[in-house]
Amino acid sequence: MEFQGNVEFAAPREVVWKIIRDPTTVAKAMPDFRDLVVTSPTSFTGSAKVGVSVIRGSFRFQFQIEEENPGSFLRLSARGRGIGSSVDIQTRVTLADGGSPTATRMEWKAEAQVGGALAGIAQRLLDQAADRTVRDIFTNLSRLVREGTAAGP
Amino acid sequence: MSAARTSPRSVAVPAPAEGTGWVGKSIPTKESVRFTTGHGSYLDDVKLEGTAHIALVHSPYAHARIRSIDVKEASAMPGVLAVYTGEDIRKLVDPFMQLAPPPADKVLDYPLAVEKVRFVGEPVAVVVARDRYLAADAAEMVQVDYDVLPPVMDAESAASPSAPILHEAIGTNRVWDGVYEYGDVDGAFAQADLVIQEKFHYHRFNSAPLELNAALASFDRRTGELTLYTNNVMPMFCMPLVASSLRLPSDRIRVIVPDVGGSFGNKINSFPYMVLVSVLSMQLGRPVKWTELRSEFLAAGTHGNERTFQIEAAVRKDGTLLGLRGEAFDDTGAYARYEPAGAVIWAQVAFSMYRHKNLRLHFHSVFTNKCPVGPNRGYSRAQHLFLYERIMDRIADRLGLDRGEVRERNFVRADEMPYQAPNGTVLDGGDYARALHRVQEMLDLPSLRAQQKALRARGRYLGVGIAAALDSAGNNFAQVRVINPHLPFSGNSESARVWMDMMGRVHVAMGPTNQGQGHETMASQIVAHELGLNPEDVHALPGFDSHSHPYTGHSGAYASRTAVMGGGALLGAARELRRRIQVIAAHLLKTAPEDILLEKGEARSRRTGNALPLSVIGGVALGNSLELPLDMDTNLSVTYVYRPPFRIPSHVDKKGNFTLTYSYQVHGAVVEVDPETGKVHLRRYVAVDDCGNMINPAIVEGQVIGAAVHGIEAALLCEAKYGADGQLLASSFTDYLCATSLDVPPVEVEHFITPSTAGPMGVRGVGEGGGTALPALAAAVEDALSPFGVTFQDSHLTPERIQSAMRGRAPTVPSPP
Structure with a gap:
């Protein structure tokens, strides 16, 4: 499965970068994410509840920042396991100046591979479920950016 | 499930020397009382004090190297007694014996994956806990790290030298391949008026027994005796495999099979799990139980053999089939646990019910990254019989002949019985043409054709399909020596x-x-x-x-x-x-x-x-x-x-009596196909069978109906479908579709009784039905859509497949508004 999209934040690039580079804020943006442990400057772990159709349960994720160019580019891999299934996600995030001097445009592209029990229902249902999760993540990120901007750099 | 109209003829059984004639009577089954009143005793009803339960950790990948398995967290969970990885189990058991000749005999197959995983759902670790729920929770905590490898997902590409290799130990994905050649094939092609080339695909599916695989092993450290409760339906094939894998003398193994809730062949290949619970019981000194989940059964039980044919048929103008030649690829899945037996079992019906003499089939059995295959109702023969029936339809269509007439022209005749086919198999009686005529009568073909015409004028598409098949029974195990002359099996x-x-x-x-x-x-x-x-x-x-x-x-x-x-x-x-x-x-x-x-x-x-x-x-x-x-x-x-009087077939010429009896069936299906949605509505279904003398006609009828429904659901609903990435796309009953009473009309059954010339009491085995419904439905759907000129090469007729075949086509005779 491939997902991509873009979003514009009403905040300068350094603020957005700080937020997306910080595991604590990223963890807050992800729905039902808990047990965050930052294991190194470029890796963190945690778990998230996943539920699609009849298959529901908890996934444990390992995140690894594979590549970064501060302020403009981030490549993040996530490897999740649980309920007899696997999810492997490669995400590329690019930041660029937005329409106004204080705006940042973020483009993202994610490639997800689902395995095991979840894969069986992937074709029909997973797309929708993943779409909703991704939307939630970016809504939450926008909110966090607003809050971060309000709190000052 | 479905009611049936029947008219069993009187049953001719040799008169008993003494006493009352109970053979041939439809008495109610004695065991059905306990089965239908909740008093059956199945594997999970067997309770032993102190039993531990297991949960398996499965591979989410089709093909991957296991980098590491971390069991620390799972082991520390409450109620967990032990966690074992494939590597732990490998040290305790010997790999399973392989039927294939070199090099595939070197494949190392264990109860849990070792070093690599080769299909989605393959067990990689096992948690043993005080109860089933604690075991399942702890299994979630086992962390397996994989290096993902490219999967091999179809049999033809698996056989190519550039394909990734599943089993490095043998350096090839080939399980077995060999050429079966009978008669003068090239001579037949030289005489042909017409050569038909086709490719057919028989899809992957299995069965849906109500009770899934299960086992309870109890090792008594005092006596050194292992008691294995199992619902494996071939326990004496299973026992030596368990004994040799566990290095336990067979006099220390007691095998008990309680009531079994259906198998359809699918409970033969469960021996890896039997070894697993047994070794765990020996290690832990307490009984260990496993009951399979439906998702495990679908992903890692047994699938039926998926087969592709590339075939040529030599035909005379009058519809006589002169010869067949081509290639067959059997997609064996990741391990050969009963295979490559399927690469020879089909030869029981090598010529189906037909008189032609010339056949050359290069049969390939190959590993792919899918669930291992094994016996499933009609095992390996239904695939081949599907090929024959579809070829008969093609011959008729290409020559503009009637599909029934072409069959009749090619059938072995009643006056030729018992008939020895060119590969040495002996058809033990029957009147195939008469059975075909009876099905045509039951369907009232002329009025169906009139109805079909009238409906077409209104844009509705009715079709009729008739197919015939053999239902061979009581195999001669020596046939496996055709694939490996060193196997110590023969007879039955x-x-x-x-x-x-x-x-x-x-x-x-x-x-x-x-x-x-x-x-x-x-x-x-x-x-x-x-x-x-x-x-x-x-x-x-x-x-x-x-x-x-x-x-x-x-x-x-x-x-x-x-x-x-x-x-x-x-x-x-x-x-x-x-x-x-x-x-x-x-x-x-x-x-x-x-x-x-x-x-x-x-x-x-x-x-x-x-x-x-x-x-x-x-x-x-x-x-x-x-x-x-x-x-x-x-x-x-x-x-x-x-012991029937079998002989050992020669592995050189591959000739011999491969099985004892040949029941036969002719099925007729009437369908209506919605050309827009591709949905097939089955309107009527009739079956004529002849299994010789019947011991209990009501039981026979149940088997005939069961086999018909099984084939109907296989043709229209069930498929163990995989994605190109190796993921199983039918991992639960939400996607693996089974027929209900709403999908199947009453199956109308009639019996012919031609006593077997081979079986005791003139009886033939019956129950698998040769998968007759699959070609019957394919023929019916093609007949319904004949104005659009579409044909189907696949045995699975989903709305999606029908729709895509119909895309851009208009009926040749436009329907009036």
């Missing part, structure tokens, strides 16, 4: 023990396992028939227990063999017991043994009319034996082994 046999106790009651036990086919009833009928008793007065032991039931290495429920093999053994044992009773009764009644008639529970002198109840015979023989001369045999327990 079954054992039955019939005994009378000192109260004169009669007991029966035999080797075949009962998965709901009415074996206890059938056995009681045969024994009652021979001993002049009522079937209610014969106690057939339920299930199977190696301590109480006789068996041979061939015992089990597979190949539709119980009526034939079990029947032969029961007949032999009952007749010998009758002889012994006659000798004792003759002494007591002061007459000759030949004068003794067994009837209504008595031994009676025909001459004098004097009689003794069997309770007196049993009492004297076993408890009051000084009333009898010391040299008179008072043993009233008879074990008899029935």
